[in-house]
Amino acid sequence: MTTVPKMKLPDILAQFRKKDRAAGQGPAAGQYLGKDYAPIQPGDGKKTYQPVKPKGGSSRSWPFLVVIVVISILFGINDFIKDSEPFKIASSFVKENQQIKDDLGEVTETSPWFPSSLKTSGSTVHVQLAIRVEGKNGAGKAYVTLVYLRDRWQITAASYENRQGKVSPLIKGEVRDAAVPPVAGKSAGNLSAGHRFFKQNDFKKAVAEYDLAIQTDPNNSSAYYWRGRSYNKLNLPDKAVADFKRTVELNPTHTEAYSWLGWLAEKDNQYDACVGYLTKAIELKADNSWSYYHRGRCNYQQGNKKEAAQDADQACKLGFQQACKVVKQLKEGK
Numbered sequence: 001m002t003t004v005p006k007m008k009l010p011d012i013l014a015q016f017r018k019k020d021r022a023a024g025q026g027p028a029a030g031q032y033l034g035k036d037y038a039p040i041q042p043g044d045g046k047k048t049y050q051p052v053k054p055k056g057g058s059s060r061s062w063p064f065l066v067v068i069v070v071i072s073i074l075f076g077i078n079d080f081i082k083d084s085e086p087f088k089i090a091s092s093f094v095k096e097n098q099q100i101k102d103d104l105g106e107v108t109e110t111s112p113w114f115p116s117s118l119k120t121s122g123s124t125v126h127v128q129l130a131i132r133v134e135g136k137n138g139a140g141k142a143y144v145t146l147v148y149l150r151d152r153w154q155i156t157a158a159s160y161e162n163r164q165g166k167v168s169p170l171i172k173g174e175v176r177d178a179a180v181p182p183v184a185g186k187s188a189g190n191l192s193a194g195h196r197f198f199k200q201n202d203f204k205k206a207v208a209e210y211d212l213a214i215q216t217d218p219n220n221s222s223a224y225y226w227r228g229r230s231y232n233k234l235n236l237p238d239k240a241v242a243d244f245k246r247t248v249e250l251n252p253t254h255t256e257a258y259s260w261l262g263w264l265a266e267k268d269n270q271y272d273a274c275v276g277y278l279t280k281a282i283e284l285k286a287d288n289s290w291s292y293y294h295r296g297r298c299n300y301q302q303g304n305k306k307e308a309a310q311d312a313d314q315a316c317k318l319g320f321q322q323a324c325k326v327v328k329q330l331k332e333g334k
Contacts, residue, residue: 081112086127089153090144097170100142104135113141119319124328126287127153128319138163142170145319147287156289159321169322190216190273194226196257203230221250237264255284259291266298274298289318296323305330 009145081087091110094100100107125148133140145157158170172278194209211228213220228243241264244323247257262277282288296311315323 028109076287081116081129086146086153087112087129089155090131090142090146093144093155093158093170094131094142097142097158097160099168099170100133100135100140100160103137103160104133104140105137107133107135109134110142126319133160134308143321145289145321147319156318157320157322167321169327173215191220191223191226194223194230198226202234203233206230207234212300219250221247221254221257224250225254228257228260232260232264237268240264247261253284255281255288259286262291262298264293266294267302271298271301275302285320289315289320289323292318293323293326296326 003088019107041060070097074177094110095107111132111134113132115128116130117128119126119128127146127148129144129146131142131144133142140163141161143157143159143161144155146153147156148154159167160170161167190209190213194213197203197206197209207227207230210223210230213223214227217223217299224243225247228240228247231237231240231243241261244257244264247254251257258277260280262274262281265271265277275295275298278291281291282295285291292311292315296308296315299305299311300308309327312323312326312330
């Protein structure tokens with residue numbers, strides 16, 4: 001029989017407290033060897049914790065934005081060129097050109113292409129346009145040079161690259177006048193009638209009207225010039241030369257008449273005369289790419305290859321595409 005010691009209630013409670021303290025000294029949840037491992041909370045004042053951002057996101061996106069901007073600029077330039085007066089004139093010329101129609105069939109669309117450029121020289125503006133030409137049989141490229149003179153655009157040179165990549169001139173061996181000028185004076189009626197027949201390719205009737213204009217006004221240089229043009233169309237070069245010479249006698253600053261005299265001299269193998277006439281035309285009009293090109297041809301025929309190369313180079317710089325081909329051939333020694 002076990003004897004239970006006599007204990008008062010306060011003593012019994014004290015014993016239980018001792019046992020609870022002894023039990024609490026062993027490992028328990030969240031405790032080890034008497035150390036407290038409470039979870040560390042962010043923002044304890046020692047270190048700031050910010051969300052981690054992905055690296056390199058902005059650097060990977062900017063090339064894409066640049067491409068978008070460049071494409072937008074190119075489309076804007078394309079639309080600007082397409083709406084410009086020089087492009088509309090060049091496009092109309094290209095669409096009506098028989099040489100292009102023979103290669104592509106009926107032209108269905110023209111659009112700006114590269115390279116195109118704009119240059120200024122004093123008050124003169126030069127525009128070189130590359131045009132993609134689409135037709136029923138395929139696509140080709142045309143190169144047209146225009147100059148802004150006398151308050152209007154004039155086509156000074158044009159060439160075409162066909163489907164096989166061969167380039168050929170569209171304006172062959174002629175001085176190109178953009179338009180027949182208005183007339184005035186006592187012979188105006190006959191001059192106007194002559195111009196009307198000239199536009200209709202009825203050159204015999206044109207000559208008859210210019211004859212009447214000269215009878216009315218013997219010192220009318222314009223009547224002589226246009227009669228000379230008509231004689232040239234009728235394959236009467238001697239009469240054409242006589243009229244062009246009379247034109248420059250009456251009007252020594254008539255650039256086109258000197259150009260025609262140079263052209264006819266070249267056709268007749270009179271290369272000295274050709275160089276002389278075209279030099280005068282260039283003196284009167286420094287940006288005359290056509291005259292530089294043909295003077296170069298006459299210099300070459302005379303054996304003056306250095307002068308020929310200089311003329312071809314100048315004509316190329318002024319936008320005469322055929323001259324650029326000659327420059328390349330001369331450099332290659334062909």
